[in-house]
Amino acid sequence: MANKVVDLASTLSAFSERWSPKVVARVNDYEIKLVKLEGEFVWHKHDETDELFFVVAGELTIRMRDGDVVLRAGQLFVVPRGVEHCPVADGEVQAMLIEPAGVRNTGDATGPLTARMDDSFL
Structure with missing residues (x-):
């Protein structure tokens, strides 16, 4: 993975699944993930880590x-650890997440939107 350029637009165009983050890079113990969002996610929290959108x-x-916090293209927000939140996208949203390796997308919640780890774009 060393010296690999990640093109966000190209990578985002390579998949269509919603709420299924793709690991595209690692920095120390953190994963950089790209994800497409649409509709309402589940209320959840991450007790051990902040989450950057x-x-x-x-x-x-x-x-x-x-x-609520509303983010537009080019903006970011950090949800502090332990804060219950629910992402909502009225139309398709393309986003990058930065979080420690192994963080489950649904945090303390489970269900059909819990994604498996996908590092096939590394």
């Missing part, structure tokens, strides 16, 4: 119990 395209609302 960077919107590449579209508009993403991150619902939290004490208020």
Whole structure:
């Protein structure tokens, strides 16, 4: 993986699954993931880590119990550890996530939106 250039647009065009993050790079103990989002996710939290959302395209609302945050292309937001949140995308959103390796996308929740780890783009 050393010296590999990751083209965000090209990689995002290579898959269509929603809510299924793809690991595209690793930095120390962190994974850089690309994901396509559409519709409403599940309410969940990550007790052990913050979660960074960077919107590449579209508009993403991150619902939290004490208020919503709306992100547009080129904006990022860090959900602090332990904060319950629910991402919502009215149309397709393309985003990058940065989080420690092995973090489950649904945090403390389980169900059909829990994605398996996909590092096939490394």
